[in-house]
Amino acid sequence: MAETILVVDDEAPSRALLEAILTEAGYRVEQADKGTAALARVSEAPPDLILLDLMMPGMTGLEVCRRLKRDPATSAVPVIMVTALGHLMNKEAALTSGADDFVMKPVQPEDLRMRVGAMLKVGRIRQDLDRTLAYLHELEAARHIQRRASLSSMIPASEATPSQLPAAIPILLVDDEALTRKFYGDLLTEHGFRVLTAGSGAEALELARHRPLEAVVLDIMMPGMSGLETLERLHGQAPDLPVIMLTANASSENAIAALKMGAFDFIVKGLEHNLMVLAVHRAVRQYRESAKRKEEVARLQARVAELEGARSPSRPA
Structure with missing residues (x-):
């Protein structure tokens, strides 16, 4: 069944263009022409993703996004904000309002399809993990009730909780130009990141093998x-590690190619300093959420295996 995307924009031509791009890509598209209509539609049945115009009369896209993210019933629905090219303050506001990503007007079809596809993929992974967690929780409870008497002597009174993720945020910055590494390294350090740097792809791969990382910022054009x-080799080593690409041109073929290859996002050099910080924070948040879910799945699977073992005690020799 095709995934449903809600397009919210007060301008009919914009809605029609977005619908045409998304329909061609195989998605089912619904429309809303204002914020209140969008909230009403989402309350009936949340779509798989929302494409939301930032600048609308009445209730703005920012307010719609804030309301969606405050409501537990809709907070998990991915929101991609649509904003005018070059309005950096608008893009910052979009991300700080809770939006998961943004696209710039005029919308580039390939860029839109890549970002929508990436957001939906993350959503599917979250749903699969949540279903697995729910099943394992139910199974754990059932096994515990079933074998409560025998387990009382086998399960320690105090169980270890899942390991906490480190307070520091280690990231890797990769660029062949020392001045660029210095500039962005200082910027990210000021915002609380622990920045490792590499001047080449080979050095980056070596660091990624031996150092714990939660995100990578990687220059596209390096000798x-x-x-x-x-990027391809990093994903081979650490498939879940989010990589943000640095590019000199937002519309370059290399930037689009990077998104196709699984890059988390791309940032234009020299223009989007605050967006760089926001993008790294979003990447780390996604990485930690994924790690936490996987850790919980592993813990529950181990617990269920323990309960299964208690259910069938070994016979004496």
Whole structure:
């Protein structure tokens, strides 16, 4: 069944353009022409994703997004905000309001499809993990009730809780230019990140093998091993590690190629300093959420295996 995307924009031509792009990509598209209509539609049955115009009369896209993210019933629905090209303050406001991503007007079809596809993929992974967690919780409870008497002597009174993620935020910054590494390294350090740097793709891969990381910022254009090749190899080493690409041109073919290859996002050099910080924070948040879910799944699977073992005690020799 095709995934449903709600397009919210007060301008009919904009809605029609977005619907055409998304329908061609195989999605089911619904429309809303204002914020109140969007909230009413979402309250009936949340869509799989919302594409939301930032600047609308009456209730703005920012207010719609804030309300969606405050409501537990809709907070998990991915929201991609649509904002005018070059309005950096608008893009910052979109992300701080709770939006999961943004696209710039005029919308580039390939960019839109890549971002929508990436958001929906993350949503499916979250749903699968949540279903697995729910099942394992139920199974754990059932096994516990079933074998309560025998387990009382087998299960320690105090169980270890899942390991906490470190307070520091280690990230890797990769660029062949020392001045760029210094500038962005200082910027990210000021915002609480622990920044490791690499001047080449090979050095980045070596650091990623031996150092714990939660995100990577990677220049696309580097001599020797390019940013795209480095991205591919990083994903081979650490598939879940989010990678943000640095590019000189937001519409470049390399930036689009990076999104196709699984890059978390891309940032234009020299223009989007605050967006860089926001993008890294979003990447780390997604990485930690995924790690926490996987850790919980592993813990519950181990607990269920323990309960299964208690259910069938070994016979004496």
